[in-house]
Amino acid sequence: MRREGSPWTGLWAVFFKEMADHLSGLRMRILEALILLSALSAVYTGTQTLRQTVGEDPYLYLKLLTTAQDPLPSFVGFLSFFVPLAAIALAFDAVNGEYARGTLSRILSQPIYRDALLFGKFLAGLGTLSVLLLALLLLVLGLGLFTLGVPPGGEEVARILFFFLATLAYAGVWLALGLLFSVLFRQPATAALAALGVWLFFAVFFPILTDLAASALLLRADPFDPESQLRQATLALWISRLSPNTLFAEALTAILNPAVRSLGPILITQLEGAVLGTPLPLFQSLLLVWPQLTGLFALAVLLFTLAYVAFQRQEVRA
């Protein structure tokens, strides 16, 4: 049976309402303050280190984003830590919160489909995060301009733009996960805990597990056969790539460091004729991380689809 009318009716109404809620909400203020403070401190120490070497590096601004100085991680390090948290915080009570407030049946009795509600909420989360990220990036660039006194080059700006897009894809994964849990669990607290559990698993336990798996695989390799060692190392790498965090980290490495030529083991014969340390053009770097970016995007779409299907099948009455 075909239903009539566009599934997008009311999408923008939901989008703007949710976005306004996010931007004015206390939850977002707290996150903003946290992200701002930590990122700015990271950038500040970065500029302190870089000041001495200004003029030696053609990609000063990319360095600014990626330079870590003990005990502080780099700006990028901070972001990859906070973006999932912020995305989960925006999405974990998206649907079950409407149930709890008794607003869901009222909203769905307006002439809109459920599609518009869920997709509007997803887009609003993504919009909020992109506003936040863009503001933060511009702030960092401005701060760099102020302290380093060198304007960023065209290629650098382009790379930072792609960094921004990759971060959005990564945020989309966690936003969709939060949305999925907000549909599956009736209690917002349960949904938040479950989403944070998944995040913690990939942030802390998954690297440990992949390390263990990698060393176990290497032990199985024939010590006198380099080819079998290579096979095992590649396998270990593929296992670690099951985590969105690995995909995101690899994408950032290649986008923000033009000197990176490969994200896996590479044979000396493959490097024949290459001038080591010379930067790759942007297009070549993108080619390198295209699979990672596609993977992140696909994961976000998959999680959103699961949330969509679950939401469509759910009964309206609490």
Add this chain to the structure above:
Amino acid sequence: MAVILTRGLTKRYGRVVAVEDLNLEVEEGEVFGLLGPNGSGKTTTILMLLGLTEPTSGEARVLGLDPMREPLKVKARVGYLPDQVGFYGELSAWENLRYTTRLLGLPDGEAQARIEEVLKRMGLWEVKDRKVAAFSRGMRQRLGLAEVLLKRPKVAILDEPTLGLDPEAAREFLELIKGLKAEGITVLLSSHLLHQVQEICDRVGLFHRGRLALLGTVEDLAARVLGGGYEVWVEAVPGLEGPFREVPGVSRVEAEGGRYRVLATRDVRPELARIAVERGALYSLSLRRPSLDEIYAHYFKEVGHAA
């Protein structure tokens, strides 16, 4: 043409039957009450009429539209007040309604005019900028009705409209619902508080375990179930049961000393008064509309005995 029409409408959740073989017709401009205890299938029926739940079998038509195929058209013309209606507490009453007008796709000027109109009508204009979190139950309910009116609906479906209201607020709210009828809006309301809503319903349908057990006007039902649509209380001298029973139209007489309860299919007060005065003295005479609660209790007691 029937505004709401269902044919064999059935909804099952696994093995549990929520609504079974519902055949219902609601005419334009009437106030129809879907009545019955909690869990008897009233809300499920309403959700099916709005296309928010898919029927297992059977079909429904609202204003001639199929709620499963054309839910947007149905929902644009039908106002719905859910039970325990909720609003966004951190937004003001005005902002909550503004969101609804955006979902309805109303242009700005039109939206603001309509919001002002409905808030004034519901007596909420003075508190329009107050956060809904600070609203009382009664105010929320009125805001819910304001939202229903925002659509300028042809049909209003109200689920348990008086639940949780104090008697005074409930009475006021029922007055507002009467106002809808005066405007020509067809009203379908559900309630388990039978005595509260029987006043305003033109016709009622009594639900019992997912089935529509009784359907008709309150007087009809009283005649069918209690054996009389009129209930007359008489205070006179003792010993008048016999003569009272002789009066044509009287179906039952219960006596307790000088107090009589007479059930009849028509208004028999003049005859009863004459008999009482002829045989001695008449102290009081009053007509009481039979209450739906009694009809319901009586009917299901009989059904229970039969089964």
